[in-house]
Amino acid sequence: MDLLTRVNEAITSAMRTRDQAALGPLRMLKAALVNRRVELGREPTEDDALKVAASLAKQRRDSISQFERAGRTDLVAQEKAELALLETFLPPPVDEAEVERIVNAAIAETNANTPRDIGRVMKQVMTQVGGQSVDGSAVSALVKRKLSRER
Numbered sequence: 001m002d003l004l005t006r007v008n009e010a011i012t013s014a015m016r017t018r019d020q021a022a023l024g025p026l027r028m029l030k031a032a033l034v035n036r037r038v039e040l041g042r043e044p045t046e047d048d049a050l051k052v053a054a055s056l057a058k059q060r061r062d063s064i065s066q067f068e069r070a071g072r073t074d075l076v077a078q079e080k081a082e083l084a085l086l087e088t089f090l091p092p093p094v095d096e097a098e099v100e101r102i103v104n105a106a107i108a109e110t111n112a113n114t115p116r117d118i119g120r121v122m123k124q125v126m127t128q129v130g131g132q133s134v135d136g137s138a139v140s141a142l143v144k145r146k147l148s149r150e151r
Contacts (some may be wrong), residue, residue: 003049003089004033025082029089032056047130050090054133057086093133102128103142115147 007030014022032052036044044052060083067075094102106124110117121143126136 002046003053004030006089007033021081022085025085029053029056029086053086053089057083057090057133060086087133090133093135094129099125099129099134099139100142103139103146107143107146112147115144117147118143121147 007026011023011026011030013019014026029052032055033044033049036048036052040048060079064076064079064083067073067079102125103121106112106121106128110120110124112118112121118140122136122140125139125143126134129139
């Protein structure tokens with residue numbers, strides 16, 4: 001079942017149970033998926049749809065850190081609830097050992113040996129990870145650390 005269909009079913013369920021806390025983020029996700037369909041001019045692939053959901057989840061993570069710095073605990077709680085809901089539509093995150101294995105393989109494949117090669121390695125890593133959930137900034141930090149050591 002595609003992501004948009006699952007979101008529509010979740011919206012219907014939230015409406016039946018009168019779950020307003022879930023209904024808002026679900027409608028936001030549906031709107032983002034429909035906007036993506038309009039941008040593409042065709043039905044988005046499952047990978048496209050997962051990227052949209054991952055982007056919204058990343059926005060929530062960024063908002064959480066900003067609200068925590070500002071001391072807005074009320075907004076932190078709301079964003080965390082929205083993030084938890086969005087994460088139910090995302091694949092499970094790739095574990096750290098697997099990310100490290102992929103990074104090591106990408107470094108070997110691209111013959112990277114200096115920090116200037118981070119872009120090539122990151123492109124290779126993100127291609128291999130595909131639609132799986134992974135924190136790009138954490139991967140970038142790992143690549144940077146590995147390439148700085150190999151000098």
